[in-house]
Structures are given as structure tokens and as C-alpha cells.
Amino acid sequence: MSAQRLRVLFRKGERVKYISHLDVLRYWERAIRRAGLPLAYSQGFTPHPKLAFASPLPLGFTGEREVMDVTLDERIDPAEFRRRLVEQDTEDLALVEVREVPLAAPAPQSAMLWSDFRVVVPGLDPDAARQAVHEFLASDSLPWREERGERVREYDLRRATAWLTVRPIDGGAELSMRLQSDQDLTARPEAILSALFPGHEPAGYVRTGIVLDERSPARELWRRYGQYQ
Known part of the structure; x- marks a missing residue:
């Protein structure tokens, strides 16, 4: 047992x-x-x-x-x-x-909310990247379509992005982002590059962290009744 x-x-x-x-x-x-x-x-x-x-x-x-x-x-x-x-x-x-x-806690896969990524993009101008990111984050939506073999997905890439930042590095720019990764949708950083920076190839993709919904009944009761009394 x-x-x-x-x-x-x-x-x-x-x-x-x-x-x-x-x-x-x-x-x-x-x-x-x-x-x-x-x-x-x-x-x-x-x-x-x-x-x-x-x-x-x-x-x-x-x-x-x-x-x-x-x-x-x-x-x-x-x-x-x-x-x-x-x-x-x-x-x-x-x-x-x-x-x-806890033994009874939800499985980590079912508790996923977001994934954080870091992407180094050689040759990407940081100033131009900042402008593209600013316009993307200021937009209400960005309809996106992905085709993987016979599978087609259509979703709102802007809604699937919690945040996106740009940092200049030697010879290019580094992107950091938080993307939706729950039971409804798993967005990938490749979509961000294709949508905002077409023609640029990354040096590599790094998943820097995973955000889980780790609420528990005891913690929710404390938040509801204990914290605010």
C-alpha cells in the first residue's frame, strides 16, 4: 500500500x-x-x-x-x-x-496551468523584438493555426500567453515567456517565434519551470476563513 x-x-x-x-x-x-x-x-x-x-x-x-x-x-x-x-x-x-x-493530491499532469520557457534567438535585433512583443501584448487576440500532420489546431495565441519579455544578448536576443499548459491547451514557444519573428531560428528551447495548481481543501479553507478574520 x-x-x-x-x-x-x-x-x-x-x-x-x-x-x-x-x-x-x-x-x-x-x-x-x-x-x-x-x-x-x-x-x-x-x-x-x-x-x-x-x-x-x-x-x-x-x-x-x-x-x-x-x-x-x-x-x-x-x-x-x-x-x-x-x-x-x-x-x-x-x-x-x-x-x-499529499498522497491524494491531483496528479501533476492534471494540475498543470502554465509552462515557462527561455529561447535564445541569434541574429534577432533586441529593439525590433521589443517592439514586436509590445504590439503583441497590447493586442486583444492573435488567432493562430497549427498543422501537425493531419492534426489541425486553432487557438488564440495572445490569450495563451501570460507574459513575454525580451533581453538583449551578445549577437541576438533572449525571449522569456509563460504559456498556457493546461487540460484545454498546450501552447508551444515555436508558435511565438513563428508568429512574431518569422525566419529566425532559435539556438535552443529551455523549459525553465512548470506552474501547477497546488490548491488543497485545507489551504482553501484557511484562505477563505483564516486569513481575512
Whole structure:
């Protein structure tokens, strides 16, 4: 029977940006087992490790704070879990943070709200980029259409963008953005580049963080009754 659930934040580096999500899952399963940690498995003929990810990172992307929930059969101090797992990880897939979450908390994938990205664009003039971003953020909407094979998506790219900033760097500009990543829509930074800066190729995409809806009944009661009385 499951005894504990830990939320692990980890980094996916440049050298492994093209490995699949399944490879990442297998890596962490083996690392946890090598560390002698009591990883829980599902029941049935083909037991699966109880590892739940917020969202698979697209191939070619790196990540700085990817989210994985680990369910254990026995309780363990999160600091001890971290100490033992750090001994098994690598620079390419490295543990960043560990904390406990309730066993009954929503799965991270179903709790996703936003994803944060950083994109370096060589050759992009920072002043021109700022103007394009200013006009985009000032607009009421930007209808966008994506075609991936036979799949077609149409959505409002402006509404899917919480914020977007530009920073000058040597030889180009760096974009930072927060995009919708919930059950209704997952917007991608490639859409921002195609819509605002056509013809420019990025040096790479980095997902810098994931925003989850981590409300709990107890916290909501405190906010409703305790904080304001």
C-alpha cells in the first residue's frame, strides 16, 4: 500500500535533449532502485513504477525544473531520499529539489496551468523584438493555426500567453515567456517565434519551470476563513 508521495524537480541537460520521455522514466526508475529507495509499483501482471510526470518534455528541449511525483511503499525523510538519489544521478539528468505532497493530491499532469520557457534567438535585433512583443501584448487576440500532420489546431495565441519579455544578448536576443499548459491547451514557444519573428531560428528551447495548481481543501479553507478574520 502506498505510504508517501514525493515531488521531485529535476534537470534535463543538453546532451540528453533528444532522448525520449520513456527513456527518462526508465532512467529515474533505475536510479531510484539503485539508491535502495522503496519505489511503489502498480498491481497486476505488468507492474509499473508509480512515477507521474507533469508533462513530457518535447524532443530537442532542455529543462531546468521538470516535475516528477514518486510514490513510495514506505515513508522516508525527503532529505534522506534526496541524499541517496543524488548519489545515483548524473549531470545530464540531475535532481534539483525534493518535497513531500499529499498522497491524494491531483496528479501533476492534471494540475498543470502554465509552462515557462527561455529561447535564445541569434541574429534577432533586441529593439525590433521589443517592439514586436509590445504590439503583441497590447493586442486583444492573435488567432493562430497549427498543422501537425493531419492534426489541425486553432487557438488564440495572445490569450495563451501570460507574459513575454525580451533581453538583449551578445549577437541576438533572449525571449522569456509563460504559456498556457493546461487540460484545454498546450501552447508551444515555436508558435511565438513563428508568429512574431518569422525566419529566425532559435539556438535552443529551455523549459525553465512548470506552474501547477497546488490548491488543497485545507489551504482553501484557511484562505477563505483564516486569513481575512
